[in-house]
Amino acid sequence: MNAREAYEKLVKWSRELFLIESTMELLSWDQRCFIPEKGHSHRSEQIAYLSRLYHEKQRDPRVGEWLEIASTDSHEPDSAEYANMREWSRWHRRATKIPLELVEELAKTTSEAESVWEKARARSNWGLFEPYLEKIVRLKREEAEAAGYEKEPYDALIDLFEPSMTACEFHEISCSLLPFIEESIGLAMKKPNSIDDSFLFRYFPLKIQEEFGRFVAGRIGYDFKAGRLDVSAHPFTAYIGPGDVRITTRYNTGDFRTAFFAILHETGHALYDQGLKESHWGTPCGMYASLGFHEAQARFWENQIGRSKGFWKFFYPRLLKHFPILADVPLEKFWKALNVVKPSPIRVEADEVTYGLHIILRFRLERKLINGEMSVREVPEAWAQFMKTHLGISPSKEEEGALQDVHWSAGLFGYFPVYLLGNIYAAQIKEAMEKDLGPLEELCSRGKFFTILEWLDKNIYSKGRRHTPRELIAKITGRGIDIRPFCDYLRNKLELLYLGEGNP
Amino acid sequence: MNAREAYEKLVKWSRELFLIESTMELLSWDQRCFIPEKGHSHRSEQIAYLSRLYHEKQRDPRVGEWLEIASTDSHEPDSAEYANMREWSRWHRRATKIPLELVEELAKTTSEAESVWEKARARSNWGLFEPYLEKIVRLKREEAEAAGYEKEPYDALIDLFEPSMTACEFHEISCSLLPFIEESIGLAMKKPNSIDDSFLFRYFPLKIQEEFGRFVAGRIGYDFKAGRLDVSAHPFTAYIGPGDVRITTRYNTGDFRTAFFAILHETGHALYDQGLKESHWGTPCGMYASLGFHEAQARFWENQIGRSKGFWKFFYPRLLKHFPILADVPLEKFWKALNVVKPSPIRVEADEVTYGLHIILRFRLERKLINGEMSVREVPEAWAQFMKTHLGISPSKEEEGALQDVHWSAGLFGYFPVYLLGNIYAAQIKEAMEKDLGPLEELCSRGKFFTILEWLDKNIYSKGRRHTPRELIAKITGRGIDIRPFCDYLRNKLELLYLGEGNP
CATH class of the missing domain: 1.10.1370.30 (Neurolysin; domain 3)
Structure with a gap:
């Protein structure tokens, strides 16, 4: 496989990730706009399934190899290829560091916590929400430790939304x-x-x-x-x-x-x-x-x-x-x-x-x-x-x-x-x-x-x-x-x- | 793996197939009810991706083995297990006989043919539709030959919709x-x-x-x-x-x-x-x-x-x-x-x-x-x-x-x-x-x-x-x-x- 071919493999892999994500986006749009009352529990199962699929594909063991081979080609710093390689490498680094089990435990915990939060808010009862938030904070700290950071754990989280902000x-x-x-x-x-x-x-x-x-x-x-x-x-x-x-x-x-x-x-x-x-x-x-x-x-x-x-x-x-x-x-x-x-x-x-x-x-x-x-x-x-x-x-x-x-x-x-x-x-x-x-x-x-x-x-x-x-x-x-x-x-x-x- | 475990594997596999299918059902519902005019081409890509996923999973090479092991358990003819084994076996037989390439060619051809048919209908022009229908008939005959039948090719197709009707x-x-x-x-x-x-x-x-x-x-x-x-x-x-x-x-x-x-x-x-x-x-x-x-x-x-x-x-x-x-x-x-x-x-x-x-x-x-x-x-x-x-x-x-x-x-x-x-x-x-x-x-x-x-x-x-x-x-x-x-x-x-x- 030469650098060009490896790059094409990455494009195909990336497009699949986007297709799964964009399907989840429609499932979630429908859930917030049109879903009938009794459809929520099935919808959660659909989203959980696609989410698992996404995380597994994100961790495709061949990605590291493709990145290595593709990086033997050099690209202009302002080119699309350069930017894609930069971002794919970022994603890959993070995905390989954070265990799938942690991702799944977080998904499960936050899914429960959201409905508890709704109840807690309706009753203005912080105590109800407390144990769930404690667990989420613990898991997010684990995530930060796994992802790694230079100065403090919070940096590893903010970076997800605003890359390189600290x-x-x-x-x-x-x-x-x-x-x-x-x-x-x-x-x-x-x-x-x-x-x-x-x-x-x-x-x-x-x-x-x-x-x-x-x-x-x-x-x-x-x-x-x-x-x-x-x-x-x-x-x-x-x-x-x-x-x-x-x-x-x-x-x-x-x-x-x-x-x-x-x-x-x-x-x-x-x-x-x-x-x-x-x-x-x-x-x-x-x-x-x-x-x-x-x-x-x-x-x-x-x-x-x-x-x-x-x-x-x-x-x-x-x-x-x-x-x-x-x-x-x-x-x-x-x-x-x-x-x-x-x-x-x-x-x-x-x-x-x-x-x-x-x-x-x-x-x-x-x-x-x-x-x-x-x-x-x-x-x-x-x-x-x-x-x-x-x-x-x-x-x-x-x-x-x-x-x-x-x-x-x-x-x-x-x-x-x-x-x-x-x-x-x-x-x-x-x-x-x-x-x-x-x-x-x-x-x-x-x-x-x-x-x-x-x-x-x-x-x-x-x-x-x-x-x-x-x-x-x-x-x-x-x-x-x-x-x-x-x-x-x-x-x-x-x-x-x-x-x-x-x-x- | 014992029979019970193999059966559980089949249940999990079957549920995944249903989850993919039910997601396609929402994509298609939205496409027929609410999608904006310019969203169709992306929607076709989403559906094609999930459809490929479905057909690959349907052909999971382990299914034959699970069916074999699970069938060593005997079930009452009126039980859910009996019916599930009967249907899974039917699906598996058909899926393993029909090449994935044929499924994909049919999907591609019918996707094109549907829009040609719309035009042909609007213009009352059978000739426009003819070459597409010829190709579809040819592919469906291939499908029937691959699936197998007792008396005539048509039986292999009707069986998909009304099992055992001839x-x-x-x-x-x-x-x-x-x-x-x-x-x-x-x-x-x-x-x-x-x-x-x-x-x-x-x-x-x-x-x-x-x-x-x-x-x-x-x-x-x-x-x-x-x-x-x-x-x-x-x-x-x-x-x-x-x-x-x-x-x-x-x-x-x-x-x-x-x-x-x-x-x-x-x-x-x-x-x-x-x-x-x-x-x-x-x-x-x-x-x-x-x-x-x-x-x-x-x-x-x-x-x-x-x-x-x-x-x-x-x-x-x-x-x-x-x-x-x-x-x-x-x-x-x-x-x-x-x-x-x-x-x-x-x-x-x-x-x-x-x-x-x-x-x-x-x-x-x-x-x-x-x-x-x-x-x-x-x-x-x-x-x-x-x-x-x-x-x-x-x-x-x-x-x-x-x-x-x-x-x-x-x-x-x-x-x-x-x-x-x-x-x-x-x-x-x-x-x-x-x-x-x-x-x-x-x-x-x-x-x-x-x-x-x-x-x-x-x-x-x-x-x-x-x-x-x-x-x-x-x-x-x-x-x-x-x-x-x-x-x-x-x-x-x-x-x-x-x-x-x-x-x-």
């Missing part, structure tokens, strides 16, 4: 961001009731919300011939495969923001997936750069675009046609209401300013749990303490505290940081884009969303995973991860909102 | 049925316009059709917590797994019958699947007895029940609430309209009497094709000749002739007979049921559908594939396949419809 680096990022967030909250809290957002809670009929959401998603570039919009308890994007990227939302007829911003957020994810190159599908090069970058796409459309004044200059007249109930609300007032800063105990309801605090809290706790510096039992108190100190609020029940997120019950340790990285990347991307295209406010107000999409396609979507996230942000911005654009963006907005100054 | 036996059945059908058509055609069915073509709003259909399906026993009703171009039932059996229909606002009888038909299929024993899922014993039996369940609910006067005595008042537009139509008139006999060139639009002719025609042609006694080119003329002779009509275009069914393009040779067997079994089942429960007209008019369902569950659903279809019909009726109950049932109905006599 706890140390993320800690520094969050430490430099924290004072800015606190200062911003202070600014907003000086005039706590200066922005009226009461009209966002009028009656918005579901069907019309759906129509408007579809209109906007399509208008900014989402291809409905290669997608669908459905309803699920928690909004998500399902990348079934080329030509099939589905989004979901949930509707609240008493709150305009719920469905609309979920649609924008998921559309952001979906535009990225729809923009990945079909010809690379089945290999790393056909994938998103990192989860941080994926989140950045969602945040970019949801916040940088969807909460900008320019966006609403363009869409507000249309919104009024759909919802005459807002006829008495001027554009300026509507825009301000969408951007109000209000501390909330719930992460998914947080505004752009306070959101980061929710992430920093989770990061700090899970890092300690994984590094063995905190016990599961101590979580609720540490949680309450942090919320009181930094947001000035105390969750009245665990349902609004440490039981609010599904992540830990699903074994997703090291995942939360990508949400904050997404916000930071999004602001950096916006700044770079404006250097090329001029002010986004201007483009949005003229409905030039295709221009924006084209830029994203050229600079991000079409590149897939050809570069590491670190390389990619450097290619886009000429520098590394940097919180400055995010702070500038928010400071500017806050001045407009709360001081009546600043440039739009 | 061309010879089905030929005899159809020959004894033919004169009865012709006589019945003659009877109906004496008074061709005696039944007014014009009101069935009034305007029936889609949403209300759906509501009524759901109501009836639920009322006769379909469990919506273990199912769904959706829309697709061709109605079908998808058995995803225990607790998840979905049905579809299509709506025609200008014809009451289209959606409603499709819902009843698919509900019949679905009640069978919902009634199969979950504890046997993944083994033959958890399967339907044969496709003929499956079709019998659909026909039973669609025709024996759904076109009976008793059924409408119960549901007609409710129907009038949904559709006040029928207020001027008395029950008797409505019931007659649903049962009118009218020769049509289209199989799926045929009434209960003429339906059999459509099957006999297809059976005769495909038997000749497979046995090498007719060429593909001769089909359209033979088709036209048969239709003219027996139904007195000539299809004006191929779209209404030999291009109307998808089956041959999908390689389904030997399948058509199950439709007619379904009608025959259904009438035999009805007769046996009435011996136990008294007249169905009576039960239906009082809404005692649960009593009917219970009988079916006890005598058919819960038995799964424990018996061969031949054994099962004997257990139910005390005799073999018999057309007499079907003829009696139709004769009785025709007398009521066209002579105003007979007992309901």
Whole structure:
């Protein structure tokens, strides 16, 4: 077998992994959107079977040999082949280090834990969840030890979602961001009731919300011939495969923001997936750069675009046609209401300013749990303490505290940081884009969303995973991860909102 | 390995096959109901991958050895183990005889042929389809030769759908049925316009059709917590797994019958699947007895029940609430309209009497094709000749002739007979049921559908594939396949419809 042949073997192997994964994606989409009540137990069996198949194939003993032979060919550092070899080697290293038994025990434990977590949350009973979380933490620590790390166990977990990010680096990022967030909250809290957002809670009929959401998603570039919009308890994007990227939302007829911003957020994810190159599908090069970058796409459309004044200059007249109930609300007032800063105990309801605090809290706790510096039992108190100190609020029940997120019950340790990285990347991307295209406010107000999409396609979507996230942000911005654009963006907005100054 | 261990290996292997198949069932359900336009090509790849996986696993070289060891244990002829061993051996014999390359070539050819068939049908152009059908016939003949048969190649194909049925036996059945059908058509055609069915073509709003259909399906026993009703171009039932059996229909606002009888038909299929024993899922014993039996369940609910006067005595008042537009139509008139006999060139639009002719025609042609006694080119003329002779009509275009069914393009040779067997079994089942429960007209008019369902569950659903279809019909009726109950049932109905006599 020569290097070329070994490389082709790897492509075939990789495509099979992707086919299994994309089938699981449909099983899971259906489970969250359409499955009948009594179908869940069989669905779990289907997913468990494919998951086992996936993990076995991932551990195919021939992969190491193919990688060795294929690596005797040298590839240009910017080529698809180079990137594929880099990622396959990464996957292979990790897969061969983590025993299949550990993977299966984690799958079994988290599957049980998720339903216990649901019960615990419904009853605001941390004690119910505690033994399961303890077991998951123990297994994730085992996973980290098996995978290996340079400085601390948490690094081995965060690397799965944001390759080469470390706890140390993320800690520094969050430490430099924290004072800015606190200062911003202070600014907003000086005039706590200066922005009226009461009209966002009028009656918005579901069907019309759906129509408007579809209109906007399509208008900014989402291809409905290669997608669908459905309803699920928690909004998500399902990348079934080329030509099939589905989004979901949930509707609240008493709150305009719920469905609309979920649609924008998921559309952001979906535009990225729809923009990945079909010809690379089945290999790393056909994938998103990192989860941080994926989140950045969602945040970019949801916040940088969807909460900008320019966006609403363009869409507000249309919104009024759909919802005459807002006829008495001027554009300026509507825009301000969408951007109000209000501390909330719930992460998914947080505004752009306070959101980061929710992430920093989770990061700090899970890092300690994984590094063995905190016990599961101590979580609720540490949680309450942090919320009181930094947001000035105390969750009245665990349902609004440490039981609010599904992540830990699903074994997703090291995942939360990508949400904050997404916000930071999004602001950096916006700044770079404006250097090329001029002010986004201007483009949005003229409905030039295709221009924006084209830029994203050229600079991000079409590149897939050809570069590491670190390389990619450097290619886009000429520098590394940097919180400055995010702070500038928010400071500017806050001045407009709360001081009546600043440039739009 | 002892016999028990070998048997357990077979159970595990069998469950894996079922899991792969049930995953393909969801992929295919989604493809027919919800997939976005651009998602088809990726979906074909997903299905092709799982299908390859299935066929490889089916050919697992260890299965023969397990069967041999497991067969050293003896099981009671009525036990689940006995039935499972019987079916696994059947599958194994066939799988080892048919080369994987042939299976894959057939899959590839039929996948292409289906889209060519769609085009050919749209253009009524048999010539376009001819070369593809020729290739499929050739491959199916190869399959039959590889699988082996006693008398003629066609036997090897029909056996896949109705185990141990032969061309010879089905030929005899159809020959004894033919004169009865012709006589019945003659009877109906004496008074061709005696039944007014014009009101069935009034305007029936889609949403209300759906509501009524759901109501009836639920009322006769379909469990919506273990199912769904959706829309697709061709109605079908998808058995995803225990607790998840979905049905579809299509709506025609200008014809009451289209959606409603499709819902009843698919509900019949679905009640069978919902009634199969979950504890046997993944083994033959958890399967339907044969496709003929499956079709019998659909026909039973669609025709024996759904076109009976008793059924409408119960549901007609409710129907009038949904559709006040029928207020001027008395029950008797409505019931007659649903049962009118009218020769049509289209199989799926045929009434209960003429339906059999459509099957006999297809059976005769495909038997000749497979046995090498007719060429593909001769089909359209033979088709036209048969239709003219027996139904007195000539299809004006191929779209209404030999291009109307998808089956041959999908390689389904030997399948058509199950439709007619379904009608025959259904009438035999009805007769046996009435011996136990008294007249169905009576039960239906009082809404005692649960009593009917219970009988079916006890005598058919819960038995799964424990018996061969031949054994099962004997257990139910005390005799073999018999057309007499079907003829009696139709004769009785025709007398009521066209002579105003007979007992309901």
